[in-house]
Amino acid sequence: MTHTVRANAAVAWPPGKRRCLGGALIALLLLLLAGAASIPFLFESSSILYKFGTDKLMLRAGKVLGMIAATLVLFQLMLSARIKFLDRIFALDRLLNAHRTIGTTLACCLILHPVLIFLPDDMLFMPFEWRYWPEFVGLFLLLSILGMAVSGNFRAVMGIRFDLWWMMHRMAAAAVAIALFVHILFVSETFEQGFPRTVVFVAIALYAVLYLWVKLKRLVIRCRPYTISLVKPAGREAFQLRITPNSRDIRPYAPGQFALIRIHSPHISSEEHPFTIAASPARSSDLEFVIRTSGDWTRHIGRVQPGDLVSIDGPYGLFTHLRCPENREIIMIAGGIGITPMLSMLRYMSDIRDQRKITLVWSNRTREHIVLPEEFKAFENSLPGLDITHILTEDPVSGETKRKLAQDQLERLLSGCSRQAMIFLCGPPQMMTEIKKALVQLGFSRWRIFTERFGF
Numbered sequence: 001m002t003h004t005v006r007a008n009a010a011v012a013w014p015p016g017k018r019r020c021l022g023g024a025l026i027a028l029l030l031l032l033l034a035g036a037a038s039i040p041f042l043f044e045s046s047s048i049l050y051k052f053g054t055d056k057l058m059l060r061a062g063k064v065l066g067m068i069a070a071t072l073v074l075f076q077l078m079l080s081a082r083i084k085f086l087d088r089i090f091a092l093d094r095l096l097n098a099h100r101t102i103g104t105t106l107a108c109c110l111i112l113h114p115v116l117i118f119l120p121d122d123m124l125f126m127p128f129e130w131r132y133w134p135e136f137v138g139l140f141l142l143l144s145i146l147g148m149a150v151s152g153n154f155r156a157v158m159g160i161r162f163d164l165w166w167m168m169h170r171m172a173a174a175a176v177a178i179a180l181f182v183h184i185l186f187v188s189e190t191f192e193q194g195f196p197r198t199v200v201f202v203a204i205a206l207y208a209v210l211y212l213w214v215k216l217k218r219l220v221i222r223c224r225p226y227t228i229s230l231v232k233p234a235g236r237e238a239f240q241l242r243i244t245p246n247s248r249d250i251r252p253y254a255p256g257q258f259a260l261i262r263i264h265s266p267h268i269s270s271e272e273h274p275f276t277i278a279a280s281p282a283r284s285s286d287l288e289f290v291i292r293t294s295g296d297w298t299r300h301i302g303r304v305q306p307g308d309l310v311s312i313d314g315p316y317g318l319f320t321h322l323r324c325p326e327n328r329e330i331i332m333i334a335g336g337i338g339i340t341p342m343l344s345m346l347r348y349m350s351d352i353r354d355q356r357k358i359t360l361v362w363s364n365r366t367r368e369h370i371v372l373p374e375e376f377k378a379f380e381n382s383l384p385g386l387d388i389t390h391i392l393t394e395d396p397v398s399g400e401t402k403r404k405l406a407q408d409q410l411e412r413l414l415s416g417c418s419r420q421a422m423i424f425l426c427g428p429p430q431m432m433t434e435i436k437k438a439l440v441q442l443g444f445s446r447w448r449i450f451t452e453r454f455g456f
């Protein structure tokens, strides 16, 4: 298989197929939710049978919300398990966004669930008695999910370090799964026998298989490390890491995709972090990452040594020009280190002598922050259709931030570009929001603007 075919194979699925599969999966999800919500109607427990009017309505609504929340908890593992099939349809970053939104939704369902169940019995507080132990498991579940949802949405505001939050989140998720199944099986007579009980056991089996698959995948990735072959500065506060496979070929990837890397070195902790594969899949069998020193972990990246081992989980994502029609004009807008996916795409296009029109607008704080400037200069020779504009946002004397890339400037820079062009945008979150808005106002279709956020 040639490199080009391998790169295409990493994305491959045409938009039509992705939409069909995506639609089918969402329909299946809705069907499962509807099935779960129908259980309190089809298999009424005695607590519902002997209630009437508003009380019955409230009790049933509470149980329906509980069933919906339980089903959503099971989907949460699927969304975060980095399943390649789902990544190819939706892209991992969108799956993780959905994971966050669903987390908030199910926390809301779970708050209402006990309120609606206890109110018909005029029970505002549960008596502290042994026979209510399944309800107390439910309380633990509610508090854990609330904690996960709040810390997931407000981690930065709460000042919790990402790695610490990530570890707690994973531990809490395992505890929630166990508590959920115990709560469902013992809290209501609906699940004491028959079809509902079988459904719960099938769900437990599926969940266990998926959980074991995730653990096994991690183990396999760990057992097949790559080796760092080069570490060198690549501009101010940035390093270039070249990584060589040891025992096998690199998995096919498309330019612009990313991987999660874990470095095993005495010089840096072995946390897992996402980075764009900045290499060209058409060039060599090595992988390359360009990493800016921005926080606790990346601060030490310059200390890793050739010979250190790296586990790589990937590739993931759909931020690649290979999903666009061939020869379609491309606009790339990058802020700082957000250039790395564009670098990979440009390297690839340069390797296959792509002739199309490409406009790159790249904003950096200072000239020294431009990574690999010589290589970008060389692209202007190897890619005849490429036009690069550099924007520097920091005043070289005072160090203050000058005016950032704004709509009038964009309008001027993109005046010669087709409104049909495909746009790739990657940079700080605020910049991406502002620029996307400006591009839509300038007449570009929001459906042709692809974005990559450098944070989950």
Ligand SMILES: Cc1cc2nc3c(=O)[nH]c(=O)nc-3n(C[C@H](O)[C@H](O)[C@H](O)COP(=O)(O)OP(=O)(O)OC[C@H]3O[C@@H](n4cnc5c(N)ncnc54)[C@H](O)[C@@H]3O)c2cc1C
Residues within 6 Å of the ligand: 156, 162, 163, 258, 271, 272, 273, 274, 275, 276, 277, 289, 290, 291, 292, 293, 294, 295, 296, 297, 298, 299, 337, 340, 341, 452, 453, 454, 455, 456
């Ligand atoms: C798809 C993607 C591609 C990326 N590509 C590049 C690249 O090519 N070059 C580059 O320099 N940076 C890239 N990043 C950003 C890089 O992952 C973060 O800068 C790095 O993880 C920060 O770690 P830190 O501990 O040094 O910083 P911190 O200050 O601790 O974290 C800064 C932010 O980075 C995110 N983050 C931190 N740790 C993790 C983690 N383990 N997993 C997920 N997110 C985390 C969080 O949103 C956090 O708020 C990419 C990020 C993503 C999501």
